[in-house]
Amino acid sequence: MKALKYWMIPIVIVVTLGISFAISQTKQLAKVDDFVITDGYFKQRLSVMSNFSRKQVLKDREKFLDGLIKEELLIREAKKMNLQESEDYKFKMEIFSRELLTEMYLDKYLKEKNTEEAQRKYYENNKEKYSRPEMVRISVIRTKTEEQAKEVLEKAKTGEDFGKLAEKHSLGPAATKGGDLGFRDRKTLRKEHGDLAFSMKKDEIQGPIKLEDGYHIVKLTERRDAGTVPFEDAKKRIVNEYALKLTEEKIADLKKAAKISIDSAELKNLTID
16 A cells, blocks of 8 residues: 555645646657546656655656556546545545645745745854864774784884775774764763873874773874854754744744633543544
């Protein structure tokens, strides 16, 4: 059933709102008796899908077209049974309609309000939320024995590529990435790694240090001072946070303007199967 929903949901949305698209008849892609699937109809069905789903369709257009054909055949069978007149159908269509109208309103509202200018103002007024601690980027090689660690350390200090040594000798999962652990603050590093790394200079290599899982060699590859994350780096987060703020404020205003009553006792006693 899930496989069917992949190509059935868009038509449900269209029917729910009673939208009538001007379907191009320029190129016929397929025909089921008198039902024609044109290039315009194909594109319109794509237009109501998520970007991810749209990309998947474009990888296999034949599969999506076959789905449209199957959909038409099944709709005909449903209509023979007059399912579109059933109370269950009407109820579900009403639910789809309410959910879609809510989504469409918020999309329109946020497009108008969640502008880059507004986002920058929000960022300036909330800069403390985008502060970051001092961070280091380290690479680690972990060996089973101290002897192995000392041999690897000697090779690293005499100029051999640390990343390649990690790929060859390290036991940790980061070995495939040359031992790179990415940027970390002190709280997200193992205490022993943090104590060592935050006292090191860039490109310095230290170790081995003995831990419960082996002997570790640490290289400091980059250091990032504490400060504020630039707007461009935090933009994705800002867009989402500001959208949530706008939505919550709008709903709060709507609640104030409406007369809302809630029977908490009845809600608590509500029986749900």
